[in-house]
Structure formats: C-alpha cells, structure tokens
Amino acid sequence: MAEFQRAGFIGLGVMGEPICRNLAVKCGLPVLGCDTDPAPLQRLAPHGVAAATIVQIMQQSDVVFLSLPSGEVVAQLSRAADGLLANARAGQLIVDLSTSPVDVTRELAREFAAKGATFIDAPVARTRAAAEAGTLSVMIGGDKQTFEAVKPLVSTFANEITYCGPIGSGQVVKILNNMVLFETVVALSEARAIARRSGVDPQVLLETFTRGSADSFALRNHGLKAILPGDFPEKAFPVDYARKDLRYALALAEQTGVQALGARNVDVWFDAALVQGQGNRYFPVISRVIDAE
Incomplete structure (x- = not known):
C-alpha cells in the first residue's frame, strides 16, 4: 500500500476499538490512535497502535479513520479551533466510519476539499462481533479512485465493501x-x-x-x-x-x-x-x- 505511509484512528469505542485493532494487525502500516478514554489505547498498544493527539494524527497520518458516536460529533471535531480541518493537509484522506447525516457529510467534504484533503463516508454495518472478526459491511461514498485506494485498508476489518456512489451515498x-x-x-x-x-x-x-x-x-x-x-x-x-x-x-x-x-x-x-x-x-x-x- 505504497500510497499510504501511516494511518490514524480517532474514536476507539465499542466498534472503533476492534476495527482499529484489525487495521493495525493487518494493514502493514504504523497506526496512531486517539480516544478520550485511555483504556482502549492500553489494550491496543500490544497490537502496534501508538497513542497520539488529534493534532499529531492529522500532522503525521496520510489516511485518518473516524469512528465517532454521531455526525454532530464528527462535525464538531472537524470544525474545532485545533481540530481536523485546522490541521488537514493537501493529499490527506479522511474516512468517516460513523453514521452521519447526508447533508453534514457533503458539507464537510467541501470544507476538507478547500484544504486540498479528501473526505469520504464509509459507514459500517453489522455487530461488534463482526467488528472483532473483521467481517463488517462498509458502504462507501466518494469518487471511484479514492474508493479503490482505500479498499485494501477497509478490507482489514470488512468482508463486504460496497461502492455506493458520490460523497454521501454511503450514508x-x-x-x-x-x-x-x-x-x-x-x-x-x-x-x-x-x-x-x-x-x-x-x-x-x-x-x-x-x-x-x-x-x-x-x-x-x-x-x-x-x-x-x-x-x-x-x-x-x-x-x-x-x-x-x-x-x-x-x-x-x-x-x-x-x-x-x-x-x-x-x-x-x-x-x-x-x-x-x-x-x-x-x-x-x-x-x-x-x-x-
């Protein structure tokens, strides 16, 4: 996966923690993780996930996964004074695994594009057991080229990956x-x-x-x-x-x-x-x- 050198993962809750573990174990890239709760970071450390701040993740990762409770949280974290948009870089890819409103997803994609970054929606379906087993279903919205680039990473935690169409279609x-x-x-x-x-x-x-x-x-x-x-x-x-x-x-x-x-x-x-x-x-x-x- 030459196009990506380091991955970041923000949100290590019920679904995020096992997704991040599968990503870290299988993707062949160094992975930085961030959560407000230190416990999942401690559990993920033996699997090669290094704890980092949001700023560090955005500065050091060329692909960043989000697994957050709602679209409102995604938007808040993106638009915070020292949040995702403030630290986004040209060529960076942000992959939202959360379930978010379609209009919010499309607005954020435009805002990241203004920074030269790409934001795609990739909400996950199925249970925590499927997240543990790496057998989630992921529905992706974005351009086809980005879908093809990120698909190998998504395949570390999903066995059904569907390209649904332009940004917001996955949501x-x-x-x-x-x-x-x-x-x-x-x-x-x-x-x-x-x-x-x-x-x-x-x-x-x-x-x-x-x-x-x-x-x-x-x-x-x-x-x-x-x-x-x-x-x-x-x-x-x-x-x-x-x-x-x-x-x-x-x-x-x-x-x-x-x-x-x-x-x-x-x-x-x-x-x-x-x-x-x-x-x-x-x-x-x-x-x-x-x-x-």
Whole structure:
C-alpha cells in the first residue's frame, strides 16, 4: 500500500476499538490512535497502535479513520479551533466510519476539499462481533479512485465493501439499511405480542417464520436472539443510538419529500422506550414496550 505511509484512528469505542485493532494487525502500516478514554489505547498498544493527539494524527497520518458516536460529533471535531480541518493537509484522506447525516457529510467534504484533503463516508454495518472478526459491511461514498485506494485498508476489518456512489451515498444506504431493520423489528415485536395474547407460543411463531416468506436477517438475529429470550444488554446497539440513526432517515425522507409513515411509527416506540428509561439497552427492547407483560 505504497500510497499510504501511516494511518490514524480517532474514536476507539465499542466498534472503533476492534476495527482499529484489525487495521493495525493487518494493514502493514504504523497506526496512531486517539480516544478520550485511555483504556482502549492500553489494550491496543500490544497490537502496534501508538497513542497520539488529534493534532499529531492529522500532522503525521496520510489516511485518518473516524469512528465517532454521531455526525454532530464528527462535525464538531472537524470544525474545532485545533481540530481536523485546522490541521488537514493537501493529499490527506479522511474516512468517516460513523453514521452521519447526508447533508453534514457533503458539507464537510467541501470544507476538507478547500484544504486540498479528501473526505469520504464509509459507514459500517453489522455487530461488534463482526467488528472483532473483521467481517463488517462498509458502504462507501466518494469518487471511484479514492474508493479503490482505500479498499485494501477497509478490507482489514470488512468482508463486504460496497461502492455506493458520490460523497454521501454511503450514508444514504447505511441510514436506509437501519431504517428498514428498525421497521422489521417493530413488525416482529407486534407479531410476537399478538401471538402471545392469542395463546400461541412466540417461539413457535418466530421459528415458523424462518420457514416462510417472513424470514429475514432481522428475524434470525434480533427476533430469535433478542426478542424471543428477552435479552437486551447494555453496550450493544442501544435505543438512543438507534433513534439517532432513525432521525437521520426521517430528515432524509423530509428532504426528499417522502412520507415515511413506517419510520415515523418506529420513532413512536423509540420515544416510549426512552421515557421508560430503556435508552441504554439493545434496541429490540422496544418489543417489551410494545407488549408490556
């Protein structure tokens, strides 16, 4: 990978830490890491990740990955007085693995371009277990040449890498992927509630779904592994994060003139879960809000 000499990684949270570890172990480049919490940096040190400040990363890395909680945080860090834009260099590549609003992504791309740097969106899908295994799905928006250049690095933590089109396209696909997932989880939750109250074992219902036209990834993972056993851990993909992604989808629907009633219905249940203090639990917990036993 002659085009890149050193990589930087900012944001070592639930997804960022295992992504950064895979990158450092497999990419063949020195990797600098940064997070407000020192613990992941200590865990990553044996894997070759050196702790650095944001300024050091921007000054010393020609490709910088961001894995941050929201587009708002990405924008704030980019535009801070001594942040990413202030220290961006011509020829530098910034890869946003976060799920961010499409309009914010496109604005930031223009601002980085004014510094001679390139900003692309590359949001990740799938679970923390997939991040650990290096089997994430990544949806990339940007120019095709940049996609080809960064693809070998992304392949260190993803086994499905899709070029979605110009800047912002990766975010469009990721946001709508999550919207469809959330709507499917609501449908499964409603079906479980109706079946249970009709005297049918929810396990029979959902397992039978796997053999019919209602089969889906959401059924086999969120349905059978979370909704059925009632397993909604913290530090998984929680309601408050899911609601953030849903709000991005609703904003995109409004901007494009689409009346997304199914997505608005999900928002009602996310709001109810937050009111009940379930915001930090794995988002299929809405099944228990829909069917309070």
